[in-house]
Amino acid sequence: MSAREQILQRLRQRQGQPLTAPPCDFSVMEQRDWSEAEKLDRFERTLESVHGEVHRVSRGQWLDRLAEVLTTRGTRNLLAPINHWIGSALREAQRDDLPPLLAYDRPIDGWKPELFNQVDASITSTRGGIAETGSLILWPTVDEPRLMSLVPPVHVAVLEASQLYTTFLEAMRAQDWAAGMPTNALLISGPSKTADIEQTLAYGVHGPKELIVLVIEDDPV
Amino acid sequence: MSQSPHHIDVREFHHRAQAAIDSPKIRRNFRKAMDGLISKRKTAFEDWDLDTLRTLGANIRLKALAQLPDLLVQLEQQLIANGVKVHWANDSEEACHLVRDICLRRQAKRVIKGKSMVSEEMELNHYLEEHGIEALESDLGEYIVQLAEETPSHIIMPAIHKNTEEISDLMHDRTGTERSNDVEYLTASARQQLREKFMQADVGISGVNFAVAETGTLCLVENEGNGRLTTTVPSCHIAVTGIEKVVTSLEDVAPLLALLTRSATGQHITTYFNMISSPRRAEELDGPEEVHLVLVDNGRSSIYQDDELLDTLRCIRCGACMNHCPVYTRVGGHAYGTTYPGPIGKILMPHLLGLDETRHLPTASSLCGACGEVCPVRIPIPDLLVRLRQESVDGDHLHPARVRGHGSKRSAMEALAWKGWRWMHTSAGRYRFGTGIATRLRALQPQHLGAWTRYRSAPRLAPKSLHELVRERQTSRGGKSS
Ligand code: SF4
Numbered sequence: 001m002s003a004r005e006q007i008l009q010r011l012r013q014r015q016g017q018p019l020t021a022p023p024c025d026f027s028v029m030e031q032r033d034w035s036e037a038e039k040l041d042r043f044e045r046t047l048e049s050v051h052g053e054v055h056r057v058s059r060g061q062w063l064d065r066l067a068e069v070l071t072t073r074g075t076r077n078l079l080a081p082i083n084h085w086i087g088s089a090l091r092e093a094q095r096d097d098l099p100p101l102l103a104y105d106r107p108i109d110g111w112k113p114e115l116f117n118q119v120d121a122s123i124t125s126t127r128g129g130i131a132e133t134g135s136l137i138l139w140p141t142v143d144e145p146r147l148m149s150l151v152p153p154v155h156v157a158v159l160e161a162s163q164l165y166t167t168f169l170e171a172m173r174a175q176d177w178a179a180g181m182p183t184n185a186l187l188i189s190g191p192s193k194t195a196d197i198e199q200t201l202a203y204g205v206h207g208p209k210e211l212i213v214l215v216i217e218d219d220p221v
Numbered sequence: 222m223s224q225s226p227h228h229i230d231v232r233e234f235h236h237r238a239q240a241a242i243d244s245p246k247i248r249r250n251f252r253k254a255m256d257g258l259i260s261k262r263k264t265a266f267e268d269w270d271l272d273t274l275r276t277l278g279a280n281i282r283l284k285a286l287a288q289l290p291d292l293l294v295q296l297e298q299q300l301i302a303n304g305v306k307v308h309w310a311n312d313s314e315e316a317c318h319l320v321r322d323i324c325l326r327r328q329a330k331r332v333i334k335g336k337s338m339v340s341e342e343m344e345l346n347h348y349l350e351e352h353g354i355e356a357l358e359s360d361l362g363e364y365i366v367q368l369a370e371e372t373p374s375h376i377i378m379p380a381i382h383k384n385t386e387e388i389s390d391l392m393h394d395r396t397g398t399e400r401s402n403d404v405e406y407l408t409a410s411a412r413q414q415l416r417e418k419f420m421q422a423d424v425g426i427s428g429v430n431f432a433v434a435e436t437g438t439l440c441l442v443e444n445e446g447n448g449r450l451t452t453t454v455p456s457c458h459i460a461v462t463g464i465e466k467v468v469t470s471l472e473d474v475a476p477l478l479a480l481l482t483r484s485a486t487g488q489h490i491t492t493y494f495n496m497i498s499s500p501r502r503a504e505e506l507d508g509p510e511e512v513h514l515v516l517v518d519n520g521r522s523s524i525y526q527d528d529e530l531l532d533t534l535r536c537i538r539c540g541a542c543m544n545h546c547p548v549y550t551r552v553g554g555h556a557y558g559t560t561y562p563g564p565i566g567k568i569l570m571p572h573l574l575g576l577d578e579t580r581h582l583p584t585a586s587s588l589c590g591a592c593g594e595v596c597p598v599r600i601p602i603p604d605l606l607v608r609l610r611q612e613s614v615d616g617d618h619l620h621p622a623r624v625r626g627h628g629s630k631r632s633a634m635e636a637l638a639w640k641g642w643r644w645m646h647t648s649a650g651r652y653r654f655g656t657g658i659a660t661r662l663r664a665l666q667p668q669h670l671g672a673w674t675r676y677r678s679a680p681r682l683a684p685k686s687l688h689e690l691v692r693e694r695q696t697s698r699g700g701k702s703s
Contacts, residue, residue, distance in 0.1 A: 003518075004309035007464065010522035011290040015621075017528050019287035022280040028273040029476055046489060108507040109456070112420045133490035145506040146453045150446055168490075169475035178471045181436045183502055184453075187494035192446040194408060195486070196362035196378060198385045199254055202408035205361055206415065207446025207493075 039131035046134030050190035079122040121154035128163035261487025279599040282535035299437025303499040329423035335451035337428030359447040374554030425451035429462035480597035484539040542592035564592035577626030583609035656686040
């Protein structure tokens, strides 16, 4: 008998009383009723409390703010998506206050050292945010692969304020996650950090040292 | 490389506990860390109806356990449909073999690891090293513990027993960094050292916090990003997990996650919540080509047989019970000598190692109840400790004996003493006679009563028994009141 069959048999032939599944009342998770403004405030406050940086911008000025943010950090290059509107907008802008753009256009296996050692910052889109925990929702794609938001020391994420959800539960219900999960889904709530050395916080232990969120407040025209 | 807990005699608990209590450094390191964690947890739950949330957490875990075999099969089917390979292991040895076989097939020489308590339970690093495969921990705390050739002293913060200076010395000796109390510098050095290793690693091994049967999704909770690197950079990812980690649906994850991170470190959420459902798909540019899940039983299916002990399997490994445990805070994680220390260790390890080996653990508790009160999934830990105490001295008398090594603590003398106690206390006449004699002969009472009087003074018998006092009082008040 295989280990699988042995384990399942032991579980199926359980001694003791038959087990019944208790009802699960989720209402305690559903009590928050925040307005749009309140959601954004909460998101901002919570993310900033864990060292994230939040910038509220309009659709017309997000590039200016991005340029400012990157210039103050002396960023030498920026890894950006190719097909997403963020990438197109960056390429079309032709601004000299923005660093040269890099593209994640081939499998990682061919350029690991380059990605790990030479990329200063990346920019990605998000599928929304969660007000209660100050989290970003990312579903990496071919255009924005998994390591893009993880390996460079600075990660800039663009969030539409209209896609802010109250809780994780609300977000996964609204976006119907259970219908089909991607290869990888992520919640990101701040820069990489550790407190493993005597409870002292240190940032950027393995992932980005800085997480910068540009929240676009107005609707697309 | 890591020291195998096999070299530790769990039965020597008292000696290790004494040594820890005698070390001001250990006591200071733990006290400081636990105080911080307790207050952070409290703040994190401030705007939650915690009791209701804990009930929901407990019910979600119970629901999953009620359908455990079916959920495991569903999880397997979903994962296979997603392209993940699923393996089953009866015990640690089988699980280690499975991991080694995957490594051999992929000709892997270097393994990078994310934090996984199940792999600690399996002593996987030790096993892989013995078979010529380098296994390097990448969680900073685990990395430190591995450099020191120790085992984790806490399930969430493995290196909590060390202070900055000790870590600085250790990193200096082992990796050549400068001696420094600058945590930023030490962290940045570790980042540098480990980034190279991530690039070179052939296989990444991680644990799993929740495995979702509905969608075939493996969820990992972490702050550092090493878990994401481990599960994304190498071309093969092996996740190892206990069979109890499965949950029914994706929605079940939301309350459990809310409870887990707040209970563990007082965070609303960890920096990363990583949900993996499949290997790299054809057009994708990163992620492992192969993803494996190893489902490990290792005693869990035997816990599953008993209606009361079953509650042990609800655990989501948050560590809150140890953070709040007055015993753990004083003796630290290593005193227990087991993979899982503290209250959860005391109720789990007897099943993994047998009660003969772990017989002292259920008694290392004042039954103050703090663990049960903070447990996010309402495991009645104190009740389970009492049950294991009963099992260790008897077993078959009150319940069908379920735990390996039951009765191993039974002593004929103690059994006789309790028999005598019962004989005296079940008859009013014998009881009165006995207490009468005892109070009269109180001058003969010994001053030293073994271990009891090592730290306490001996209780003094009163000159008169309570019965006698009441009788006198009633007489002086002039007759019996009804
Ligand atoms: S027993 Fe409860 S408190 Fe302890 S680690 Fe498990 S879930 Fe957390």
